[in-house]
Amino acid sequence: MSEHGRKETTRFIVSSMIGGAVTSAVLVVTSILVMQHMPYRDLPMMPKPIFIALLLPGFAATEILDSAPDWIETSGFLIANVLAYAVVIAVIRGFVKAARQNPVDSK
DSSP states (O other): OOHHHHHHHHHHHHHHHHHHHHHHHHHHHHHHHHHHHSOOSSOTTOOOHHHHHHTHHHHHHHHHTTTSOHHHHHHHHHHHHHHHHHHHHHHHHHHHHHHHHSOOOOO
């Protein structure tokens, strides 16, 4: 692999990870704000189902790390969500890049 290709791949991975981190942070903060300002009457600390679904990789990691200290569970939650959304962003960017390189002729 050439030096340019290596730099491009590194930039692609780093930007996907940053996008995953930003997406995860926005979802976590939005979930917290929704719980505080629009709580369920009977379960005030229960997140809305959409946030449970969107943050599922982190919740699954937290369940796996259930007996670990709290900081490890929190780290697992954040790392799992960042990696999941980084992969989603990378796949979408890969499809967009491939579509731009090979435009479909719509005649």
